[in-house]
Amino acid sequence: MDARAFFLLHHARVHAQVEKEFLHDLSDAQMRLRPARLNSIAWIVWHMARCEDVINVLLAERLQVLDQEHWLTHLNLSPRDVGTGMADNEVSEWSARVNLDALRGYYSAVGRSTVEVVTALQPQELDAMPDLHRLHTEGVFREAALWATSEREGQTKGWWLGHLGLGHNQMHRGEALTIRGLQGIRNR
Numbered sequence: 001m002d003a004r005a006f007f008l009l010h011h012a013r014v015h016a017q018v019e020k021e022f023l024h025d026l027s028d029a030q031m032r033l034r035p036a037r038l039n040s041i042a043w044i045v046w047h048m049a050r051c052e053d054v055i056n057v058l059l060a061e062r063l064q065v066l067d068q069e070h071w072l073t074h075l076n077l078s079p080r081d082v083g084t085g086m087a088d089n090e091v092s093e094w095s096a097r098v099n100l101d102a103l104r105g106y107y108s109a110v111g112r113s114t115v116e117v118v119t120a121l122q123p124q125e126l127d128a129m130p131d132l133h134r135l136h137t138e139g140v141f142r143e144a145a146l147w148a149t150s151e152r153e154g155q156t157k158g159w160w161l162g163h164l165g166l167g168h169n170q171m172h173r174g175e176a177l178t179i180r181g182l183q184g185i186r187n188r
Contacts (some may be wrong), residue, residue: 003126003158004118007165011118014169015111018045022176023104026185032095035182037088040095044176045091046075046103048169049110050082057138058130058160060117064138065110074102114165126158 001009022031024042031042039047056062072080076099079090086094093114132153154161180186 002123004121004123007100007118007161008115011111011114014166014173015107018048018107018169018176019104021173021180023107028100028183030101030180030183032098032114033179033183034092034095035179038179038182039091039175041176041179042098042100043083043091043095044104044172044179045107046094046098047083048172049103049107049152050127051164051168052114053110054135055114055117055161057134058164059121059125059157061131061134062113062117064105065113069109071102071109072104074141075099075106076102086152117186118161118165126156126161128157130157131158 022045031045032040034040034188050066053064053066056064066080072078076097077094079086079094083091083094152160
């Protein structure tokens with residue numbers, strides 16, 4: 001199995017888990033709730049999707065899914081960054097305002113785009129260095145989160161794919177499962 005096939009197998013599993021555990025099994029109130037001032041599950045899923053959407057910029061030099069089909073308008077949001085560095089009150093406001101049906105659609109659209117990008121990649125492209133400057137020009141990170149790219153200078157496209165498409169998403173899936181548990185919701 002090559003790296004792309006490995007990625008696609010595990011990416012499909014992560015997306016299926018997130019869709020079942022959070023996007024289909026929870027009520028709107030459960031998605032928006034912030035127990036102990038933690039991030040809401042809706043915010044976490046959006047952050048995961050926004051970060052995965054960066055794969056379009058870094059690996060394929062395509063537009064972000066966010067910039068296709070007016071997703072910000074559908075989501076009822078204005079910030080276009082990935083949310084890293086958001087203040088507590090911003091997370092609360094965001095969690096109350098987001099259109100959850102649009103969030104489900106955006107998450108799915110990002111997943112489909114990632115599959116398209118990875119399927120089209122040539123193995124040698126994974127060793128290339130991405131243009132991190134595009135992340136700044138496209139407003140992916142707010143000023144308080146610019147460290148997120150500076151700490152990762154020198155990482156290959158393959159590293160970014162594995163990190164944003166699998167590792168980062170599994171880490172935040174675990175966070176969202178913890179928030180489910182704090183709400184008394186157990187895995188079925």
